Amino acid sequence: MDEHDRTRTPVAGRVEADDRPAPLPRRITVGIIVNPKHSATLRAYADLVPQLQKAGAHYRSMTTSVERSGRWQAEQLIDWGADTVIILGGDGTIRAAAPVLAEAGTLTSLVPTGTANVLSRHIGLRSCRHAIDHCVRTVASIIRDVPTNLRGIPVNAAEFRRADGSRHRTEFISLAGIGGDARAIAHHHFATGLLGYTWGAARALFVVNFTASTGATVGAGDTSGTEGSASGQVWSVMASKVARPAGPIAVFPQARIDAEAFTVVTVGPIPDRLIARCRAWAGIATACLQGRPQAHPLMDYRCTTDMWVSVESPVPAQLDGDLIGDCLELRVSAGEKKLLVSAPTT
Structure with missing residues (x-):
């Protein structure tokens, strides 16, 4: 028998190492x-794609537009x-895609290229570069079937009635507000980037209070269905699941991005007289x-899973830092669907 025609007789009960097929990497x-x-998005994309190709991933890209966000x-x-x-992208892009991705249970990774990037900061992504490196590691882990660190981020519901009486329902992730905080966002276009938000916030400090009726489910997880309500002059009402919605200051120190309940704050009424108003804001800043x-x-x-605000005259409202217009009512409810986000372990 020619040497090249010889076959090896396998030993019963034993797998010969030379006969085992090499495991194929997962595609x-x-x-x-x-x-x-943002120009940062295009730079991040140019950096990300070659690394995905090197890792052996097959990819497809789709860009957003004003009509399809x-x-x-x-x-x-x-x-x-x-x-x-x-x-x-930023928080607005995440908010638009999150309900679909959460419903499908699709693992999602974030590269923060927006202005505030609130969600990305609160899951531990320190920079765009850090996020790209983490995305590549996540893809490599999936290929090797290695577990990744996941955060379940609730996708919350918002219902609002605009000044024209039309009613709308949508989803959001981290922050909702009506009044002074939304006015700050409304003026941010006077300058670019974070400078615009700073300018808008400075102007919003001096806007007048408004009359609002507010209510919330009593206690997070309360099953009694009772609500506590109040009416009076306020500067703003906000519901948050993040500690630091803007900048390094923890305005909501008890809030957590993956919590079941919101931390809600009613601010005001802020004094009308200039000196008293400045003192009030200085005191709030010091406390923060x-x-x-x-x-x-x-x-x-207060801590609640459900909050509503009704106003006498239209007031600006916002979701995740994006203005949704002048509203007469705003109601938010903690969501049960969760966006599975890959997050750094440290």
Whole structure:
């Protein structure tokens, strides 16, 4: 018998190492949602894609537009068969795509290229570069079937009635508000980036109070269905699941991005006279810097899974830092669907 024609007789009960097929690496498909509004997005995309190719991932990219801000793109990528989706954008892009991705149970990674990037900061992504490195590690972990660190981020519901009487329902992730905080956002376009938000916030400090009726489910997780309500002059009403919605100061020290309940704060009424108003804001700022904003008498905090606000005259409202217009009513409810986000372990 020629040497090349010889066959090896296997030993019963034993697998010969030379006969075992080499394991094939898992092939995964990566969907990428790209918001091209910021130049940082295009730079991040140019950095990310070659690393995904090197890792052996098959990818498909879709850009957002004013008309299609992320939801449609998420639907298309899920229909395409994406194993995981990477979002390059800010909180608005995440908010648009999140309901679809949460419903499908699709693992999502974030590359923060927006202005505030609130969600990304609160899951531990320190920078765009850090986020790209983490995305590549996540994809490599999926290929090797290695577990990744996941955070379940609730997708919350918001219902609002605009000044024209039309009613709307949508979802949001981290922050909702009506009044002074939304006025700050309304004026941010006078300057670019964070400077615009700073300018808007400075102007909003001097807007007048408004009359509002507010209510909330008594106690997080309370099953009695009772509500506590109040009516009077306020500067703003906000519901948050993040400690620091803007900047390094913990305005909501008890809030957590993956919590079931919101931390709600009613601010005001702020005094009308200029000197008294400045003193009030200085006192609030000091309390926040000391980590005790709840100690200030003009900051009324509570924890709830459901909050509503009704106003006499239209007042600006916002969701995740995006203005939704002048509203007469705003109601938010903690969500049960969760967006599975890949987060750093440290």
